Amino acid sequence: FERFRKGLEKSRAAMADRLLTVFRGRRLDDSVFEEMEETLILSDVGVDTAVELVEAIRKEARKRHIERAEDLPEVMADVMAEFLGPPVEMAENPEGPTVVLVVGVNGAGKTTTIGKLAHAYKSQGKRVILAAADTFRAAAIDQLLIWGERVGVDVVRQAQGADPAAVVYDAIQAAKARRCDLVICDTAGRLQNKSHLMNELSKIRKVAERELPGAPHEVLLVIDGTTGQNGLVQARVFKEVVQVTGIVVTKLDGTAKGGIVFPIVREEKIPVKWIGLGEGMDDLQPFDPRMFAEAICR
Numbered sequence: 001f002e003r004f005r006k007g008l009e010k011s012r013a014a015m016a017d018r019l020l021t022v023f024r025g026r027r028l029d030d031s032v033f034e035e036m037e038e039t040l041i042l043s044d045v046g047v048d049t050a051v052e053l054v055e056a057i058r059k060e061a062r063k064r065h066i067e068r069a070e071d072l073p074e075v076m077a078d079v080m081a082e083f084l085g086p087p088v089e090m091a092e093n094p095e096g097p098t099v100v101l102v103v104g105v106n107g108a109g110k111t112t113t114i115g116k117l118a119h120a121y122k123s124q125g126k127r128v129i130l131a132a133a134d135t136f137r138a139a140a141i142d143q144l145l146i147w148g149e150r151v152g153v154d155v156v157r158q159a160q161g162a163d164p165a166a167v168v169y170d171a172i173q174a175a176k177a178r179r180c181d182l183v184i185c186d187t188a189g190r191l192q193n194k195s196h197l198m199n200e201l202s203k204i205r206k207v208a209e210r211e212l213p214g215a216p217h218e219v220l221l222v223i224d225g226t227t228g229q230n231g232l233v234q235a236r237v238f239k240e241v242v243q244v245t246g247i248v249v250t251k252l253d254g255t256a257k258g259g260i261v262f263p264i265v266r267e268e269k270i271p272v273k274w275i276g277l278g279e280g281m282d283d284l285q286p287f288d289p290r291m292f293a294e295a296i297c298r
């Protein structure tokens with residue numbers, strides 16, 4: 001919980017600290033809820049989601065016979081945790097390697113997230129292999145190699161410009177031969193050409209499925225938490241081209257606008273599975289809705 005709290009410091013300052021001064025010594029009246037709504041909107045919760053949340057908080061406060069505004073943070077945390085739903089674990093393939101595709105626009109934090117994931121699983125004693133299937137940018141391959149070295153896991157790659165699906169094929173073969181538990185695949189993130197992206201990702205899917213029935217077991221969409229509504233728009237495009245099973249919201253340490261997680265959950269209807277709270281390899285946390293709500297409200 002301390003990790004969550006520390007990583008979300010800026011969002012907490014904008015939300016909990018601000019509300020604390022608003023609430024102090026006040027009785028519950030409409031103006032208190034109006035200021036709450038304003039605070040949520042300033043934290044990137046978005047107007048629709050803020051209205052919905054405040055309404056639920058107002059109802060719950062009434063139900064609990066709360067009279068002092070100072071007692072609201074506890075109600076807020078409970079309502080927000082409920083809104084975000086229960087934590088959802090990563091899918092696992094019990095019969096062989098689990099294949100994870102990581103998608104998202106360039107710069108969202110894909111490569112960093114893959115490095116952190118590899119570290120997290122390796123620390124649990126799992127054997128991990130990475131696939132450099134963003135073959136469009138030489139820098140993407142190099143970046144993944146650097147992470148592979150840092151974390152101590154192998155990276156399967158081909159030359160720049162190679163067929164991404166062929167890289168994924170190689171990686172799955174290698175994972176089977178070396179009895180790996182997890183194959184994490186980087187993918188290209190160019191949104192400029194949607195049909196190209198769609199072809200590329202569906203070809204990767206097909207190859208993965210052919211080599212390992214049920215693969216990819218998990219498709220993680222990485223969203224930069226600092227890009228506000230823009231991040232939501234990008235998410236929509238990826239959802240159109242590939243079946244996303246989980247979301248990673250990155251860079252929440254660098255922003256006071258952690259409230260973006262709420263509209264993501266509300267609009268995407270896909271569980272947030274991880275959040276990025278820094279650039280280091282330990283700075284990826286499984287998303288715990290209760291901890292998240294507590295960290296920003298109290």
Ligand code: GDP
Nearest residue numbers: 106107108109110111112250251276277278279
């Ligand atoms: P990609 O193009 O999607 O692969 O993005 P990268 O993984 O290269 O990340 C882009 C930048 O964001 C890099 O400078 C990362 O260090 C930084 N970054 C990624 N995740 C986080 C995070 O959770 N917190 C912070 N502060 N920076 C991050």
